[in-house]
Amino acid sequence: MQAETTEAVVIGSGFGGSVTAARLAEGGVKVTVLERGPWWDTVPVRSMGIADRTPLPRGMRLFARAVRSVYHPWLPWGRTRVNRRGLFEVYFSRGMEVVCSSGVGGGSHVYSALHRRPARPDYWDGLCDDLDEAAMAPHYASFLARVGSARPGPNNAPPHGAVEIYSNHPDFAPAIPKDEVRVGFRFPEDPKNPRLVKTEAGIDRWETDYATGDHGFLGAPSGSKSTMDFIYLGPAMRQGLEVRAMCEVISITALPEGGKRFRIDYTDHDGGGRKAIEADHVFVGAGTLNTLRLLLESRDRYGGLKGMPGLGKRFSGNGDIRGFWDLNDADRDYSEGTPSKGAIKMRDDAFPQVGIGRNNMPSVNAYPFPRFLRERLKRGMVVSGMGEDAMDGVATSEGRRFRIRFDPKNSPIYAQIYEVMQEMARRSGRKIYAGKTPATVHPMGGACVGRPEEGGVVGANGEVHGVPGLYVVDAAAFPRPTAAPPTLSIGAWAENVAARFLAAR
Ligand SMILES: Cc1cc2nc3c(=O)[nH]c(=O)nc-3n(C[C@H](O)[C@H](O)[C@H](O)COP(=O)(O)OP(=O)(O)OC[C@H]3O[C@@H](n4cnc5c(N)ncnc54)[C@H](O)[C@@H]3O)c2cc1C
16 A cells, blocks of 8 residues: 655644644644544534534434444444444443543543643653653643633622532532632633623634533534634644544554654545654554554554554543432522532541542433423532552553453542442432543553663653654653543643654654
């Protein structure tokens, strides 16, 4: 097969992929992004002139379009694809469940848009030469500025916040975080009259309409949520960035000396079949689960890569446990407002170390469910906890199977969060439906930054030790659990990788 060539290929278009691709293209590098999912049909994407768009799952399409693929040990080869244009991918195993997403913009469509620094203030310190908190600080600032991450003012605060409801509650109190929490939403100047506005790059988006609640984990058709497709990719495409949707990478092969350094084999799901592209530099940002699968399969199944002895080790679920708090609160429709409504803790500090985040069920009016069920879902909340786990999971590629082995018993944080949720249920008299198996939406680690002699897979610039030209730009490179939502740190890490690459070019 004759392969075309380019300077750099970026795999995946979530936070890690989009930030890297945009910054490199804006710095003059010839970049092609390969993304396995579609462009979503949103106001900003329409305004960017993208013709082939897929509607976000709503109405009867919810069942057909919600799921892209499922991993389960009982499935042949351990996985199956449900719909190439589906939004979510789900990984099940005895010790760990993982949820991630697909489509141009990656998880920025499904996230609650909370931007937080890692829980520990020395997160990036002491891992390898040339990397520490001070070196990362400007990259955090760049990401926040580009996303326009903000906090609402007193006149446009979204309803049902923890402070509003729990300031004088007998059992629960708002958990006020130590750091400032910012959010990737365009807040309405006047909540009663959200307006259609333009971004600095001239792309259309709507201010957030609190009344609809149509901007949570099923995506935001209005563009009220700051997604990577129009914040990073759109402006960079005007400077030559090429984004190929529906193109799923199968393997990365390091080539012998002479021509380009890598061949990337991929499937063009839009009828193009198997293709290949060669590049000098490959930036892997397929999301932790798929970055690990791709690197492990490229090495162990296809023989395209060598080395990386620490690959797959130190996988973390970030302490995530999630449940549904069936408050059935007749006076409230929690689906109004923005998805995240602030965390709470026990007023008597029975579990001082654990705050529980509160989120609404999004876009409930668009579920094809009977009315009574939709109303019930609107009156309850998704609750979640996170924290530092032992980060001792191991991802492997065995024949055609990709596996994560994780034993939650080694990480007391999971049992603690489960216990707090059961205590919340007891004190409120309302059930919380939570599983005991960690269910993470924040997988991280497995290709950790660090010194090679200490098991590190990548260096301070994201480049894989021993494989020059190959980079990891997402949370797979994280050295520790963030114990907080990670996208701000993923964006900062990708800003760091791109800045160092451009400086060394
Ligand atoms: C419901 C939910 C709510 C969340 N809320 C928050 C929040 O409020 N704050 C926060 O910080 N985090 C939140 N997260 C987590 C956040 O979404 C992820 O941490 C983040 O998206 C990970 O970014 P990433 O760049 O590593 O990967 P992703 O965003 O997952 O992007 C990876 C991309 O790579 C593509 N891809 C995968 N494999 C291939 C392949 N073989 N070839 C080509 N493309 C490929 C995928 O389709 C995807 O688009 C939430 C997650 C969920 C599910």
